[in-house]
Amino acid sequence: MPELSAELDLGPEVAQFRAELREWIAAEAPEALSGLADWNMPLTAGGRRGAELIKAQADPAYAAWEAKLAENRLICPHWPEEFGGQGMDAVRIAVLNEEFYRAGVPRVARGMGEWLVGPSIIVHGTQEQKAHFLPRIISGEDSYCQGFSEPDHGSDLAAVETRGVVDGDEIVISGQKVWTSGASRANMMFLLCRTDPDVDKHAGLSYVLIDFTGPGVQYRPIKQMSGAAEFFEDFLDGVRAPLFNVIGGLNNGWKVAMTTLGHERGGRATVAHLGYEREFWDLVETARKRGKTTDPLIRQRLAWAYTQVELMRFSGLRTLAQVAAGKPPGPEASVAKLFWSEYHKLLGEIAIGIEGTDGLLRPDGDDYPVSNWQSVFLSSRAGTIYSGTSEIQRNIIGERALGLPKEPRAKEPRRS
Numbered sequence: 001m002p003e004l005s006a007e008l009d010l011g012p013e014v015a016q017f018r019a020e021l022r023e024w025i026a027a028e029a030p031e032a033l034s035g036l037a038d039w040n041m042p043l044t045a046g047g048r049r050g051a052e053l054i055k056a057q058a059d060p061a062y063a064a065w066e067a068k069l070a071e072n073r074l075i076c077p078h079w080p081e082e083f084g085g086q087g088m089d090a091v092r093i094a095v096l097n098e099e100f101y102r103a104g105v106p107r108v109a110r111g112m113g114e115w116l117v118g119p120s121i122i123v124h125g126t127q128e129q130k131a132h133f134l135p136r137i138i139s140g141e142d143s144y145c146q147g148f149s150e151p152d153h154g155s156d157l158a159a160v161e162t163r164g165v166v167d168g169d170e171i172v173i174s175g176q177k178v179w180t181s182g183a184s185r186a187n188m189m190f191l192l193c194r195t196d197p198d199v200d201k202h203a204g205l206s207y208v209l210i211d212f213t214g215p216g217v218q219y220r221p222i223k224q225m226s227g228a229a230e231f232f233e234d235f236l237d238g239v240r241a242p243l244f245n246v247i248g249g250l251n252n253g254w255k256v257a258m259t260t261l262g263h264e265r266g267g268r269a270t271v272a273h274l275g276y277e278r279e280f281w282d283l284v285e286t287a288r289k290r291g292k293t294t295d296p297l298i299r300q301r302l303a304w305a306y307t308q309v310e311l312m313r314f315s316g317l318r319t320l321a322q323v324a325a326g327k328p329p330g331p332e333a334s335v336a337k338l339f340w341s342e343y344h345k346l347l348g349e350i351a352i353g354i355e356g357t358d359g360l361l362r363p364d365g366d367d368y369p370v371s372n373w374q375s376v377f378l379s380s381r382a383g384t385i386y387s388g389t390s391e392i393q394r395n396i397i398g399e400r401a402l403g404l405p406k407e408p409r410a411k412e413p414r415r416s
């Protein structure tokens with residue numbers, strides 16, 4: 001695989017930051033973890049890479065590396081200093097991500113805690129909430145799953161029906177959530193519930209953090225067509241949380257949820273394509289091994305895939321340049337999401353084409369329910385659904401980038 005290329009010239013200060021960080025990683029990163037960078041691919045990319053990382057997390061060297069990163073404030077480094085981060089700007093975060101990737105060592109990210117709920121607490125939480133919840137995310141003590149979607153409410157998130165009823169200094173939550181990624185690994189859930197059913201649907205919601213291991217919580221896995229079960233449905237029956245755990249105040253949950261969903265991800269812009277780049281070269285290798293690289297049709301398809309990965313890279317560089325110039329990304333996030341998810345679906349089809357008839361058979365004696373490429377083929381379908389479906393992304397692009405008329409929206413207050 002070619003070396004990571006096309007570094008932007010981001011000025012002498014950032015260059016010095018890069019050089020020092022590179023030196024630090026070379027001196028400190030444990031040998032046992034090399035080659036185990038987080039691949040920046042969504043969970044549902046499935047297959048070998050994700051499994052390698054999960055295995056590495058059980059290695060004592062991982063815990064030692066995690067402790068070293070924490071000591072040097074390199075976990076959630078973009079968070080403000082007072083909450084355990086370094087207040088790193090998006091450009092430095094991008095450089096940091098690139099350098100960890102280049103060195104091939106895990107960056108030790110805190111998933112939804114780091115990128116979704118933490119930043120929402122930083123924006124909307126009280127000082128006491130920040131002081132309580134944020135350090136627990138950095139230390140890994142609290143690991144969050146996202147309880148937004150419900151069986152009848154996914155894209156139309158504002159219509160959630162899970163009820164939250166205030167009882168003294170507690171809130172009591174009952175309802176059902178679905179498609180919760182990684183629920184079995186989480187001890188906390190951030191959720192949206194309806195605390196006032198008599199007002200406009202956006203106005204009666206609250207954003208609550210609940211103990212996901214406590215009484216009243218039950219969840220069960222949803223078996224995917226790949227055979228894996230990474231997503232769950234959850235049943236909340238009178239789950240109690242202190243009012244302290246309501247972020248942003250009662251009935252103000254929509255605003256907080258919008259911060260969660262719209263959190264600026266400029267810092268990941270230039271690394272978002274790296275997992276796909278790695279995967280692309282794996283596929284070229286598969287094609288070589290199967291003697292398919294002289295097949296003109298396969299060559300055409302691989303060349304197409306390569307151009308898509310390059311487009312992701314250039315688009316990431318453009319976003320980073322924009323962030324460096326002080327302009328936060330807008331509908332570009334939707335363009336990027338639409339692009340990688342639709343690309344990945346087609347890449348899965350190319351991969352199965354390369355595997356040929358083997359792609360139709362379940363492998364014997366493997367640790368996985370399906371082969372790596374079968375997993376990519378099957379699970380990439382979900383990429384065009386979660387984090388906003390392709391249709392929703394196109395709506396956002398139409399309205400916010402192209403200035404097309406907005407979709408008609410229902411106006412009646414919701415009563416459930």
Ligand SMILES: Cc1cc2nc3c(=O)[nH]c(=O)nc-3n(C[C@H](O)[C@H](O)[C@H](O)COP(=O)(O)OP(=O)(O)OC[C@H]3O[C@@H](n4cnc5c(N)ncnc54)[C@H](O)[C@@H]3O)c2cc1C
Pocket residue numbers: 044145146147148149150151152153154155156178179180181182231382385386387388389390391392395407
């Ligand atoms: C693998 C996976 C992981 C997920 N992880 C989580 C998670 O951790 N936490 C969580 O809360 N949720 C999660 N989700 C849920 C995800 O956010 C929803 O599935 C998604 O928002 C779509 O909602 P829905 O499934 O209810 O489909 P619907 O909203 O019912 O959509 C059905 C179809 O109608 C289309 N459609 C809907 N509205 C419009 C519109 N206005 N204009 C045009 N077309 C429209 C959609 O594009 C889709 O094709 C996950 C989903 C998947 C598949």
